[in-house]
């Protein structure tokens with residue numbers, strides 16, 4: 605449908621940038637990111653290719669900013685056919701947002717959660733809402749444990765906000781916060797799919813891409829190794845990908861006609877299983893209920 609619109613967070617780098625360019629072939633792209641100049645650059649690329657794009661500045665770690673951005677998108681009145689929650693960070697040392705909440709948890713889970721809850725009532729029946737998640741949430745995923753991950757370490761929403769994870773986790777800096785926040789994304793998808801069957805909520809694990817900016821906190825040697833040595837090897841390695849391939853798979857899921865909801869797709873666009881924990885309906889409902897309860901504790905001036 606040429607008059608459709610697609611909302612994408614984190615379109616300024618990595619998977620998101622390539623996906624935004626792909627989506628321009630399917631309709632207007634609403635670019636949601638924290639850096640106005642970078643958004644303008646992506647918008648320029650889309651427009652010079654004959655596409656249409658709108659920029660919405662939003663720092664997903666800032667609750668008030670998320671609410672303003674969602675309201676701005678609703679105000680645009682575009683025929684939204686899909687929303688892609690793609691933005692994410694993997695910091696290698698703990699940080700905090702303005703509320704003092706763990707930065708990875710706030711950026712990866714809380715921001716997209718609030719963004720989606722505000723947009724959802726305004727979306728037409730059947731609208732596709734996709735979250736880009738990560739298989740590192742699964743403690744039984746061998747490729748992830750071999751890289752040092754120990755799966756998601758969820759205690760509660762309040763504990764996550766404090767940056768506390770189930771003890772005995774990963775020695776890899778930032779891994780427990782990242783894996784837990786990405787598990788919360790997947791739990792949100794599974795619970796929202798049950799709660800709101802008039803929309804489609806799905807998740808995708810795009811594959812491991814060493815060349816994106818996700819590892820921007822790594823030292824220069826690792827970043828150069830990732831970009832120039834590991835990235836070109838990606839097509840040869842199981843579960844690995846590159847932004848171009850991932851963008852095509854993500855776009856296929858986001859623009860697809862399937863009625864499926866609550867599905868977790870792999871890097872080839874095939875249904876996959878996540879951890880036993882995240883698939884437990886009691887667990888994923890608890891993640892959502894605790895997230896909502898945590899959000900109620902935020903003082904009105906910070907909302």
Ligand SMILES: NC(=O)c1ccc[n+]([C@@H]2O[C@H](COP(=O)([O-])OP(=O)(O)OC[C@H]3O[C@@H](n4cnc5c(N)ncnc54)[C@H](OP(=O)(O)O)[C@@H]3O)[C@@H](O)[C@H]2O)c1
Pocket residue numbers: 613614615616617618619620636637638639642662663664665689690691692693711736737738739786809810811812813814816817818819
């Ligand atoms: N790379 C992988 O191997 C891999 C594997 C599985 C899943 N993923 C997931 O894929 C998604 C995209 O990651 P990527 O690898 O493409 O990383 P990336 O190149 O670092 O891109 C991340 C995007 O998120 C944006 N972002 C970060 N913090 C933000 C904030 N506070 N507010 C708004 N936007 C923010 C970034 O904006 P700026 O340009 O302004 O920094 C950028 O556009 C993430 O959700 C990640 O968890 C990645």
